[in-house]
Amino acid sequence: MDGHAWAKEKGGESSTDGPKARVIPKEVVPAIHVRGIQNISVDTAVSPMPSNVEELVALMKQPASKFTHGDPRDLIRIRPRPLCNICYNLDANEAPSNSSAWAQHEYLIPPGFPAAHIKITVAEQLLKAARLGCVTCAMVAAALGTFVPGWEKEETLVHIFTAPDLPVVVRLLYGSLSTITTSQSPSEFGWAWPEGAGMEFEIQVTVQDPTKQPIEFEVYRCQTPLDQLTVGDLVTGEQIKHIGTASCVSRHAASLGCFQFLKNCVETCMLSHKCSFGGHPPKLPDRVIWVTAPGGIRLIETTGQKKRAPYLTLSYCWGPVSSSTFLTDASNLQTRMAGIIYTDLPPLLQDVVDIARLLGIEYVWIDRLCIIQGSSTDFARQAPKLGSIYGNATLTIAAASATSENDRILVARDPKWETFDLNINETTFGKLHFQIRRRSQLLGKEREGGDYGKVSTRAWIWQERMLSSRTVFFTESGLRFECRAHSLWEGFGEGLRGPSWSAQLDSVSQAGWMGLVEEYTRRDITRASDRLPAMAATMRRVTKARGWSHLWGMWADVPVDTLAWQAVKYTGIHFKHLCTVRPGFYAPSWAWASLEGPVSYANVKDMDTVNDTKVEDLEVKRWDLPSGVIRVAGRIITRMIRCEVSEYPGAPAIEGVVEAEEEGLNHRYTMVGLVLRQPNDTSEGMPIIPDAALKPWTGIINGETVSTVIRVPHGDPVPEKSWAGECICMMLIRQKLRCVVLLLGRSRRVPGTWERIALVFGPDPACWEDAPRVVLDIA
Incomplete structure (x- = not known):
């Protein structure tokens, strides 16, 4: 050379x-x-x-x-x-x-x-x-x-x-x-050993x-x-x-170098990859913002026109909504269609218009402007189309460096990234x-979806990234481009590319989906009722790619593994419930969507990493989508839950780890008679992490007086005194030395059924040696 x-x-x-x-x-x-x-x-x-x-x-x-x-x-x-x-x-x-x-x-x-x-x-x-x-x-x-x-x-x-x-x-x-x-x-490391066995080792x-x-x-x-x-x-x-x-x-994010980088990424993808649906310009959504319209900018409707052209979509954090928020509703729809003055747009939307014009793209789709806000009818009509709206877009702009519509993204870079x-x-x-x-991202962080600021904390934006064919993140440190073939940071070496996080949907495995659910449930959402709608289009895309049948945010094709989610354990000093029961009925108790808060599949995924055959002990006999009731067959035993309530004096903050903890009540839950093989776990019972706060309940169901343990309903006070209550334990998955168990209490919402209250990992399967196998319904 x-x-x-x-x-x-x-x-x-x-x-x-x-x-x-x-x-x-x-x-x-x-x-x-x-x-x-x-x-x-x-x-x-x-x-x-x-x-x-x-x-x-x-x-x-x-x-x-x-x-x-x-x-x-x-x-x-x-x-x-x-x-x-x-x-x-x-x-x-x-x-x-x-x-x-x-x-x-x-x-x-x-x-x-x-x-x-x-x-x-x-x-x-x-x-x-x-x-x-x-x-x-x-x-x-x-x-x-x-x-x-x-x-x-x-x-x-x-x-x-x-x-x-x-x-x-x-x-x-x-x-x-x-x-x-x-x-x-x-x-203590989560390993199960035969009774009396041990070894000397160094870690x-x-x-x-x-x-x-x-x-x-x-x-x-x-x-x-x-x-x-x-x-x-x-x-x-x-x-x-x-x-x-x-x-x-x-x-500076508005430099010629940035736009050249972005233009090259989009052109390379469109010429060399198969990330878009079809090889011709996409059909425009029902409404779009025409940024090069005669006389300026205006909202136009394309329904029935079958108009095809490149367009941009925006993925961003709305921020607080007030009377001054720039949006489209029934009162100003005709005004938006007559014309939008550039200087009336919030700073973020001005930048998006500038980006579209510099890239030579005439149309932009922004949810707040193109879906009539306050109209449940229009939202119901547009929500099922989100998959095609983002998937067909030439490019999605993810405003990672903005926290609301009032922040710009075409700004100077923070000096710490020099x-x-x-x-x-x-x-x-x-x-x-x-x-x-x-580096703005620690090694391994991209594999989990990356941390791009506020946009990485919102549930709707999770779906928007999943659905988009091409996304550019405007971050504080630089541009990051992602399509379904690869990802690329501004400043990467020649020919150097990274994997695409959003592409995993095309060939997602059950374990992969578990990881996506874990990431999704850590994200915030304004309305609890939106938790399932905010991922519905994503699940339809998986159904199309994999042929799976989805219901309530889960998959009927892998019923046992998909039921094995667990509430995430709080990392602070005392016990704290991270998941709460949602108001009203949004999902059955056996679905993670019945709670608001982070869940984990770590324990069931861990079972696949050891040399111990995993056996599904529970059988799902019927799923009833309208009611959310599933009929299952499995072995059960009856056990007692104890909750010890004590006063917690509070603790100062530990920077970067936990926030300051105010004084209050500490709840410690244990299961009596459900033990690990290790004998030292039998004295006080097995610690459990409930799905949400629990309480004992006694009442009449179908004319029968029933005593059981239930999740504390939304808005009800959490018990302030120690208590004990009875539940049933149904084995879900077993190995030679440990098993995964569902804890169930009687349902008040659907008489004659049971509801999930916790999932427990690690009990000794020997507890079920003489347990009867029964058929019951879980609501």
């Missing part, structure tokens, strides 16, 4: 948004000296051997573009640096333990791609290696000092993630590595400082123009050629030139 080809491959355009320069000080990195010319080899068949060091230095300082003997890297070589046993020269092929999992989660790379996760547990090890001459340890230390001055004076851990042709990611954790030695049965765990969040940044080689490169730059660059390249991110130059001067040949920048 000649010098010009090399420059073209690495990118030859300079950026007007140049990085800030930082040269590693001498006290951090010792000078790299040449020991005569013994470290250099020159192909004398092609180039005459320099007679002394001065001639060699002059040769290395020549512009690379004027080198007349071919590619200087083929002619002049520096001996490889000695392998550093701390950073392994940031070379994945040299690191002792390779793991490509992190790289495959973050980038589209082939299976078996070499990647390494290097852990440095003592900061002084890194600094000592840098003082002894390790260039890459010095680079990492200097980069850490740029973002976290004084990091080496605290108890920290440094993790380095490296792979060929990828930027090096450095993670700084506050904490230490601790080794635990034990000879007890490790039930290394990272003990993090809960008050300080991890920090990640990436180091990469620069895409330097050919006319700025010297022969020495190319030759010394061979020492770190395995480190990937990237480019600067524009400092790029810095990192130059390691080599006294004889030239310099090693890197750039460093802080």
Whole structure:
């Protein structure tokens, strides 16, 4: 490859948004000296051997573009640096333990791609290696000092993630590595062991400082123009050629570079991928905003016109709704259709109009303007069309940096995301030139859907992203493009792409859907009644792709696993109910949608990771969609729930972990007679996490006096005194050493049926050895 080809491959355009320069000080990195010319080899068949060091230095300082003997890297070589046993020269092929999992989660790379996760547990090890001459340890230390001055004076851990042709990611954790030695049965880790069995083992765990969040940044080689490169730059660059390249991110979201990036992403997708429905312009939604209409902007109706054209959709947080909120309702519909003055639009919508015009797109669909607000009839007509509205759009704009319509997205980038130059001067040949920048997403976060601010907390926006063929996130740190083929951050290296989070619907597995439900239930929604409608179009898309039958947010095709959700445990000091019962009836008790709050499938997914066959013990015999009642067959036992209520004095906040906890009541729930195999769990009963707050109830159902345990209805007070009540336990899934159990109480809403009150993971299956198998209905 000649010098010009090399420059073209690495990118030859300079950026007007140049990085800030930082040269590693001498006290951090010792000078790299040449020991005569013994470290250099020159192909004398092609180039005459320099007679002394001065001639060699002059040769290395020549512009690379004027080198007349071919590619200087083929002619002049520096001996490889000695392998550093701390950073392994940031070379994945040299690191002792390779793991490509992190790289495959973050980038589209082939299976078996070499990647390494290097852990440095003592900061002084890194600094000592840098003082002894390790260039890459010095680079990492200097980069850490740029973002976290004084990091080496605290108890920290440094993790380095490296792979060929990828930027090096450095993670700084506050904490230490601790080794635990034990000879007890490790039930506290959720492992079930045969009675009396045990083993001695050691576990290394990272003990993090809960008050300080991890920090990640990436180091990469620069895409330097050919006319700025010297022969020495190319030759010394061979020492770190395995480190990937990237480019600067524009400092303003309205820059020409941002729009060029966005335009290229959309055009590449439309020409090369199959992300859109059909190969022709889409049919416009029933109403759209015409941003290039004669005389300005106006709302138009296209019903019955079959008009086809590219259009944008907007995904954003509405923010508080007031009398001044810009929307369309029955009172102003005709006014909106007559014309909309640009300056009357809120700042966010002005930016969306500007983006559409710059991209040459005439139409925009915005829910607040194109669905008549306050009209249940129009919402009912438009809601089933959301899948096609977002799926057919040329592009969805996700206003990640905005919290309401009054925030702009075409703004200057926050200074903390600036790029810095990192130059390691080599006294004889030239310099090693890197750039460093802080990462806005920790490694692995993209796999969970990413954290893009307020838009990542809203349930409706979850669906909008799932349905869109192409989405661009306007974040504080840069643009992120996602289609159903790949994802791409502004500033990624040439050809570097990431997986698409939204594409998983096309081939989603049951385990994958469980993960999506977990993410969805963590999101906020204004109206509890919207929880199922806000994912209905997504479920229809899965039905179309997988052929599954959906009801109440769950799948009839995998009934047992889909029933095995559990309320998320509170991470604070005392017990706190994170899920609450919704007002009215929105879903049957066996569906997670009957509650408002986060749920988890972690326990049932964990059962698939151990060498213990999972058996479905419960059989669903009938689903009744209109009533929400399911008929099941399974083994049951009757047990007592105890709830101990005590006063809680409160606790101060722990920054980054929990908020301050006011004094109040602490509820501790246990199941009497339902135990783990470990004998130490029998004394006080088995702790349980109920779906929501529970209470005992006695009343008349079908003429019979019944005592049972129920979820505390919406608006009712939670018991302030300790209590005990009876329920039935129905085995859902079993393994040899543990099982998953549904706890059920009598239903007051549908007489003759039962309602779910909790799911328990881990009891001993031996409790059901003599249990009868019965058929009952759960409402």
